[in-house]
Amino acid sequence: MALRLSVSSSHGPATSPAISTCRPAACGRFPALLGGGAASQRRSLAVMSGPERGVIPVKSSGSDTATVGAEAVAVTGQVTEVNKETFWPIVKAAGPKVVVLDMYTQWCGPCKVMAPKFQEMSEKDLDVVFLKLDCNQDNKPLAKELGIRVVPTFKILKDGKVVKEVTGAKLDELAQAIETVKSS
Numbered sequence: 001m002a003l004r005l006s007v008s009s010s011h012g013p014a015t016s017p018a019i020s021t022c023r024p025a026a027c028g029r030f031p032a033l034l035g036g037g038a039a040s041q042r043r044s045l046a047v048m049s050g051p052e053r054g055v056i057p058v059k060s061s062g063s064d065t066a067t068v069g070a071e072a073v074a075v076t077g078q079v080t081e082v083n084k085e086t087f088w089p090i091v092k093a094a095g096p097k098v099v100v101l102d103m104y105t106q107w108c109g110p111c112k113v114m115a116p117k118f119q120e121m122s123e124k125d126l127d128v129v130f131l132k133l134d135c136n137q138d139n140k141p142l143a144k145e146l147g148i149r150v151v152p153t154f155k156i157l158k159d160g161k162v163v164k165e166v167t168g169a170k171l172d173e174l175a176q177a178i179e180t181v182k183s184s
Helices: 087-094 109-124 137-145 171-183
Strands: 055-059 071-075 079-082 098-104 128-134 153-158 161-167
Touching (some): 079 109, 087 128, 098 171, 109 128, 128 137, 153 171
Parallel strands (some): 079 128, 098 128
Antiparallel strands (some): 098 153
């Protein structure tokens, strides 16, 4: 399942270093983390499995992650949307696998540019669990717990701990960081 987003930004091209991240001062708006903001968006996730894909089941009460019975799941080979209730259980269930979390907002131009590239990475690297977290009002406590200051921010976890972080729309830096963590 491919994630397609239309990109419209008045900030200029995505390769500009000045817009590789969105900050409250730069964009003039950061409703998810400053307390203002839109209601949470409805998200859906299709569970896909096959011989090349793996499913990591987790018990959860969250409704924004795919469920199998009463369990939330993360599926390797695709990006799984998480929320404040499902994130840590999925990370714990991943065990020794590397987990990469894309922290984004709906209004962030660089986030929209990175979304399809992040999806492509998930389809190619089946040894890694790829997650995304919309830093909206509902997920503000988790974003704060993870120390989010700019979006996009990518947190790389191993054995349940954050071991690397990449901020901004820096695909090459993200790929390098993932490889470094996988080989350690």
